[in-house]
Amino acid sequence: MSEIDNIWDTMTENWKLADDYVCSGAPSEERITKEVKKNILQIKLKMWVAVVASLALCVLIVSEIISGLPSYADIILFSGFLILALAIGIYTLYISVKSLSAATVDNRSHVDTLIQQSENELKLIKFNSGACITAFLLTLPVFLLVIGVGIFGEGLQFKHYLVGSMTGFCCIFFGVLFKKAVHKKLTVQQRIAFLTSLNYK
Amino acid sequence: MPNNELNFESVIKKYRLSLIKIAATFEADVKLQQDLLQEMSLAIWQALPRFQGKSSLHTFVYRVAYNQALNHISKYSSIHHQQIDDSFECDKNTPEQQLQSDQSFQYMLNNIRLLPVVQRQLIALSLEGISYSDISEITGLTEGNVGVQLNRAKNKLKKLMEKRYV
Numbered sequence: 001m002s003e004i005d006n007i008w009d010t011m012t013e014n015w016k017l018a019d020d021y022v023c024s025g026a027p028s029e030e031r032i033t034k035e036v037k038k039n040i041l042q043i044k045l046k047m048w049v050a051v052v053a054s055l056a057l058c059v060l061i062v063s064e065i066i067s068g069l070p071s072y073a074d075i076i077l078f079s080g081f082l083i084l085a086l087a088i089g090i091y092t093l094y095i096s097v098k099s100l101s102a103a104t105v106d107n108r109s110h111v112d113t114l115i116q117q118s119e120n121e122l123k124l125i126k127f128n129s130g131a132c133i134t135a136f137l138l139t140l141p142v143f144l145l146v147i148g149v150g151i152f153g154e155g156l157q158f159k160h161y162l163v164g165s166m167t168g169f170c171c172i173f174f175g176v177l178f179k180k181a182v183h184k185k186l187t188v189q190q191r192i193a194f195l196t197s198l199n200y201k
Numbered sequence: 202m203p204n205n206e207l208n209f210e211s212v213i214k215k216y217r218l219s220l221i222k223i224a225a226t227f228e229a230d231v232k233l234q235q236d237l238l239q240e241m242s243l244a245i246w247q248a249l250p251r252f253q254g255k256s257s258l259h260t261f262v263y264r265v266a267y268n269q270a271l272n273h274i275s276k277y278s279s280i281h282h283q284q285i286d287d288s289f290e291c292d293k294n295t296p297e298q299q300l301q302s303d304q305s306f307q308y309m310l311n312n313i314r315l316l317p318v319v320q321r322q323l324i325a326l327s328l329e330g331i332s333y334s335d336i337s338e339i340t341g342l343t344e345g346n347v348g349v350q351l352n353r354a355k356n357k358l359k360k361l362m363e364k365r366y367v
Contacts, residue, residue, distance in 0.1 A: 004359050011309055015328040018306040019218050026221045027235060029213050036209070036242050112341065114271055191275040198271070198318055 057085050080138050084131050111198050118192045125188060129181035136174040143167035209246050216245075216262050219329055223263075226313050226325045227270050237273050244269040256338055263331065264339045267322055274318065312361050320354035327351055 027035075061082045065075065146164035150156045156164075213220075224237040248265045252258070313324055319340070326336045336351075337344045 004355050007359055007362070008355060010305075012328055012330075014305045014309055015222070018222070021306050022218055022221050022225070025231070026217075027238065029210065029217055032213050032217065032238070032242050033210055035239055036246050039239070039243050040246065111271065114268065114275070118275075187276075194275045195271070 054085060058082065061085065077138055077142065081135070084135055087131070111195055115192060115195045118188055118195065122185065122188045122192065125181050125185045129178055129185065132174045132178040132181060136171060136178065139167045139170040139174065143171055209249060212245060212249065212258070212262060213242060216259075216266075219263075220266055222329075223266055223270060223325055225310050226321055227274055229311075229314060237270060240273055241266040241269045257335070259331070260335050260338050263326065263329075263335075267339060270322075271318070312358055315361050316354060316357060320350060320357065323347065323351045324354050324358065 061078050065078050065082070143164060146156075146160050146167065149160055150164070220238055220241050221234070224234045224241065228234045228237050244265050245262060248261075252261050256264075313321055316324065322340060323336060326339060331339070333344050333347050336342070336347045340347070342350065
């Protein structure tokens with residue numbers, strides 16, 4: 001028997017005998033199950049909050065459009081938001097379903113599946129960052145218009161402050177989201193590079 | 202086994218120790234090991250409804266667990282390499298003496314963690330007593346490739362153990 005075989009046999013023996021050592025300090029079955037159930041609940045809660053928030057946003061935008069918007073610019077702005085909200089929702093759903101189905105394909109290697117999932121994630125991030133920039137560009141002119149009215153107009157009314165603060169908040173919000181998306185994109189690209197480097201076939 | 206007979210608790214009861222050992226081959230830090238164990242358990246929970254009995258349950262569980270482990274280390278790959286470099290220490294005993302010692306399992310893990318990810322995966326599955334055909338199904342490699350890669354991994358492991366012995 002070669003030296004490698006000797007070492008391998010001892011390792012196999014040690015691996016089998018390590019159960020007691022492994023058990024000490026490791027979480028129990030009950031704790032694992034409890035934590036998993038807690039995680040599932042959190043995921044479901046987040047999903048439902050996102051669904052309800054998206055629906056509420058769409059309903060709000062549609063009701064504003066139906067009740068009549070004061071100008072064509074408002075109609076374009078609100079329509080833009082509605083299209084963005086719907087597109088992000090549908091695209092996120094599509095990518096999630098695609099990733100789930102990729103994970104169940106049996107004749108793929110794991111690394112290929114993970115690369116596929118990461119590429120889907122990258123597409124989603126690119127789409128989301130594009131959507132953030134579009135939303136930013138839609139809200140920025142309105143915000144600048146309100147500032148313009150404040151500086152050059154006869155004075156600001158309550159509705160100007162309201163619209164100004166809302167659009168200002170939206171500009172910052174979409175800007176931060178875009179920055180986060182860029183950071184996430186880099187992370188996912190690094191992950192794809194790492195997984196590609198594992199492609200051992 | 203039919204899908205409706207499976208429940209998460211029974212799967213965890215059966216595979217908990219294997220999952221803990223797998224997590225230990227990927228992460229040196231106890232906290233990260235437990236995080237990985239939790240992630241693997243969550244992935245198994247999510248994947249169980251899709252189990253249709255086309256493969257054996259243990260192939261399915263290991264496949265999901267390794268998928269998650271790869272995902273986990275791909276997220277923390279830069280940190281991971283740092284940890285491996287930091288944990289590299291020379292041993293005073295020969296590999297054979299180390300393997301007979303009380304800390305033999307930890308010694309094994311320290312060396313296994315120095316292997317490339319795929320070889321680490323093959324070594325751990327082989328130590329678990331999984332057959333070549335099942336390893337092939339779990340990893341997506343051909344059976345022939347599993348044999349070749351596993352031999353390379355064993356040789357590399359032996360060299361690592363010798364290298365660490367001064």
